[in-house]
Amino acid sequence: RNLIIFMCGEPVEGKEMTSTEEKPKLIATISWILYDFADTAYSMNVVSLYFSTWLIIELAQSDLWVSLANSLSMAMVALTMPVLGDWSDRQQKKKMGLFIFTMICIAGTFLIGVTGKSIQSLSMLTTVVLALYVISNYSYQGGLVFYNALLPAVSTPKTLGRVSGYGVGIGYLGSAAGLLIGGLYVDGNAFGLTIPGITAGGRVAAFIPTAFLYLVFALPIFFFVTEPPNMLVRERWHLRESYKQVWKTLKATNQYPGLLRFLVAKFLYEDSIQTIIIFMGVYTQAVMGFSTAATKTFFIMVIPAAVVGSAICGILSDHYGPKKTLVGVIAAWIVSLTVVVSSMNITVFWISGAIVGVLMGSTWTAARPLLISLVPGQRLGEFFGLYALSGKAAAITGPLLWSSAVLLFAKYGNIVKYKSAVAVLVVVMAAGLIVLLKVPDLHQQLKWRRQDN
Template sequence: MTFTARELAPRRELVSWALYDFANSGYTTVVLTAIFNTYFVAVIAGESSGLEPGTGTLLWSIAIGLSNMLILLTAPVLGAIADYSANKKRILAVSTLGCVAMTAMLAWSGPDLIVFTMVFIIGSAFLFGTSENFIAAFLPEISPPRHMGRISGYAWGLGYVGGLIVLGTCLLYIEYAKSLGHGSEQYVPVTILITVVVYGLAALPTFLFLKERQQPGAELPSGLVAYTKIGFSRIATTLKHRRQFRDLFRFLLALFVYGCGIYTVIVIAAVYAHEAMGFETTDTIIMIMVVNITAALGAFIFGMIQDRFGVKRTLVLTLLIWIAAITTAWVGESRTIFWIAANLIGVAMGASLSGGRALVGLFTPAGRSAEFFGLWGLSMKASAVVGPLSYGFITWYTGGDHRQAILSTLTFFIVGLLLLFLVDEGRGREAAVIGE
């Protein structure tokens, strides 16, 4: 039995759903963006380990790329299986617990433990991405189309607030640890444990109060193999009818291209600030905290604009901001110019990511939310493979020239903007209704 929200879900469920964005944002900010990635590049796989300049950045990019390759291989099929068996919440719980456990293992990483660290980075990032897909798949069940932009924007904004709180707590601890004479090898593991605790506790309301409204298929098969066959069959049916959902697939292509730029910035921003602009760890954390504030504001404000003026128009505006931000970062030589670019990135990031989630929700037929958001996850994670890897290889090829590497991200946003013009939002929404 399929389900599509006609009215907003009860407030307790909406808050519980949004709190998951709050919960998992610490992983993004601490592990992928501000602290652990620079620790990996500078200490675990730094020049002190006997590696050539740029190799640490390349290895980090490879780890993130491999984790996203795993998501590429599994996301659509897992989504189709979850829709048929009505098990989105169960898969979300397993992926969340797995991510928390593997992230905790990073607290035991250190200099020269490159393979150990990469294994748990790959595993935790894979499970993090999988959980992102499944929490997003609940959006069409808790919000009718007219409110999706606002609800998605509020949740994404709350996520940035969560990231800000976790990062702020980590900064306070780092400053305390430095006052005691501790180095990064002592304080970075503690920041990982802070992240894990907040992730686990803040995610609890999601599992206590968010309801699984989808009903399982009429005949439930037995065994993983049978479910996997059903998953592939549903994906094949969707691809067979791709012309009916052509605006969805056009948007997914545009999302993949401009997403390459977004994920490059997410993964590399702190590394760029450290290597190209000379930021210390404290400087980088403060910058990321401020950017989280502007990103939250961007998600909140543009979330309201989306429902009034259309998601596509809002996304066009955010991509123009992205182009201005990357251009500013590339030409800027001073820290002041870089700060301006960073805050433009924050506004654009919060709006573009929440808007993409909302547009997929509008293009999703009833009863197929996990499958279609699996395709959304596939597109996002494909971009998370290509974008950072391209940056990593350019950095390695140029002997650590981050300014040349960041210029490549500008192309992704320009081409993504051109592809977005091919998407017809009204026609895509009609196709979703017909496909119910």
């Protein structure tokens, strides 16, 4: 099946139409969506909840170590994924790249659980698990480049936003499954459910079952999704040439109107979102006083709103265009986080959490189609590499901004230092919105072109 590309406005050199709007097989679309289920379970259990709270709260280590581990893994993504995206385009290896990165992430997660139970020295344990986390998080984040680039293979131009939204929405169900499975092994029960033979093992017990959950639901994409042929496939690929090509692409982004602005905007707003994902478990417990069980309940409450919001956002993105949808989503983020900073009311926090859940899913749902509308389709892997470069560069600076604010205001106590950190993220996100407003909206031009055809 040929790779789907979009022709927006007047013809642009290099943007050749390479596909029809052939409907993909349902099993392929479902398999692609199930991968979102798998990796979001990892994101919830490892990135958002158990790893950071295990190190910071249970092992009494500094926020700085978690920030540095996340920043290092994201720096690795930023340095390597643009060229690996180019490799996947030219060698038609998106599925292979996704498979390798997925297996490394699963293995790293499994080993965090094994070493967490076997190493007694706190200093050695901290060093080893941080190294394993860097590897697993790098692989998880890097794999998303290949995964996102497979989206056109499981959708049509008319359903791109919806399929993206369904993936994000089902991904949040993966978060719920992760919390359920993790809760059984961490607390011995999950929302009243107990299974004979499974006893409470503490936060460290969440990693091994999360690795198995990731594996089971990731496998279908490798059997049922067919990678579309690419006009740029060639016999040989050179790393040095690929880095040169990425540099040329960065310098030539003005050939694709709005691309550079979008990447800068994404860097700014994702700087905040990635940091919130990492530290929201710590915030709920350190500032709002939630127990681990209450934190899981909070996340479970957020998930249904996120599922519904992602699906609705996909429909809105197809109807009104991804640019307008994303602008509305980022504006709502700013309002919601401002409310979180200014209030200590538990009810307000729960409501804000539900809204944030909707917005988190909606952000990815609208951002992927927006990028696809701005770039030539035969180079999607390369440009999703730049997409990752922008987001992961943000994820380098975001945790460091958070840690700097926490250290600066540490003497005022947990509430002030963590609320100050969130306030810094609000300012950065507002800057991202200002840049995003200048990205061209090509959705209407695309609709006119389809009508003319």
